[in-house]
Amino acid sequence: MAYSDKVMDHYENPRNVGTMDNDESGVGTGMVGAPACGDVMRLQIKVDDHGIIEDAKFKTYGCGSAIASSSLVTEWVKGKSLDEAGQIKNTDIAEELALPPVKIHCSVLAEDAIKAAISDYKEKQAS
Amino acid sequence: MNNIKERHPDNYFSLLGVDIRFNINTQKLTENYHALQRSVHPDKFANASDRERRLSVQQAAHINDALHTLKNPTQRAIYLLSLYDIELSEHNKSIDPAFLMDQMVLRESLSQVADKSDPFAELETILVDVNAKIKDTLAELESLFQDILSNTESSDVNNKELLLKQATASVLKMQFLNRLQEECLNKEEDLADQL
Numbered sequence: 001m002a003y004s005d006k007v008m009d010h011y012e013n014p015r016n017v018g019t020m021d022n023d024e025s026g027v028g029t030g031m032v033g034a035p036a037c038g039d040v041m042r043l044q045i046k047v048d049d050h051g052i053i054e055d056a057k058f059k060t061y062g063c064g065s066a067i068a069s070s071s072l073v074t075e076w077v078k079g080k081s082l083d084e085a086g087q088i089k090n091t092d093i094a095e096e097l098a099l100p101p102v103k104i105h106c107s108v109l110a111e112d113a114i115k116a117a118i119s120d121y122k123e124k125q126a127s
Numbered sequence: 128m129n130n131i132k133e134r135h136p137d138n139y140f141s142l143l144g145v146d147i148r149f150n151i152n153t154q155k156l157t158e159n160y161h162a163l164q165r166s167v168h169p170d171k172f173a174n175a176s177d178r179e180r181r182l183s184v185q186q187a188a189h190i191n192d193a194l195h196t197l198k199n200p201t202q203r204a205i206y207l208l209s210l211y212d213i214e215l216s217e218h219n220k221s222i223d224p225a226f227l228m229d230q231m232v233l234r235e236s237l238s239q240v241a242d243k244s245d246p247f248a249e250l251e252t253i254l255v256d257v258n259a260k261i262k263d264t265l266a267e268l269e270s271l272f273q274d275i276l277s278n279t280e281s282s283d284v285n286n287k288e289l290l291l292k293q294a295t296a297s298v299l300k301m302q303f304l305n306r307l308q309e310e311c312l313n314k315e316e317d318l319a320d321q322l
Contacts, residue, residue, distance in 0.1 A: 031224045031228055031231070033227045033230065035215065035222070035298075035299040035302040035303060036215075038302060038303050038305065038306025038307065038309075040227055040230050040234060040303070042228075042231055059235075061231070061234040
């Protein structure tokens, strides 16, 4: 199956690959996976004192579409507030990357990942 | 909803003549499969009507599906769950984050084996770990399905639901572990190619 140019671009030059120290204050980690294909995705955010996401990192083991979806999300969330980032929809990701129907689940995984990272951050702040 | 056999008289286990359980007798499974396949083989229907021939082809395909489903432990578990009307969704947010974290670590180590002084030894360590996890998960499934299938009408419905939930969680783990095992074997081939 042919990947779109945008998927190829993110696949060949993934943005923001890496790890943040999960124990550091302001860091939220989202871990998600797709059992059917065995993909695993980790997406982390670093939130500043004003509730703005100042940095984001990801690591994904999976297909090109899963890597591109998470790479794109890390680009999108930087500079956004938690509320804004939480509103990112998988359909926005799928549209931007021109994902075919069989790869829509990769964009859903990326949406789940950012939501999980945000709720992990909020839980840490509350405790 | 208690007796699986009554609710699903045409299930794959009965078709291939093995007991409905997780740890099945695989030798018996293959033997029965071959016997059954011979009895419906399209060659036998060479002189039969078109309809009979078509039916024999359909039946042969159905028997093949049954074998492939029951032969593979993960597929067998998914099939058992389906007999209890549980469908695995593509998206499951209930996967234990600690388990996913562990998968991530293993995938990371796997991606780095080529840089190690002894990549094959490194790979072997990972594979041993993955295989041990698969073995544990299969044992979990056997014990859970034993409890689920032995549950009779009088047993506690809530307890059964809990057991089915646990079995679903174990199946999801198996899917990740199978994929990881596959990746290990792919890596082994890559390394061998580079020798």
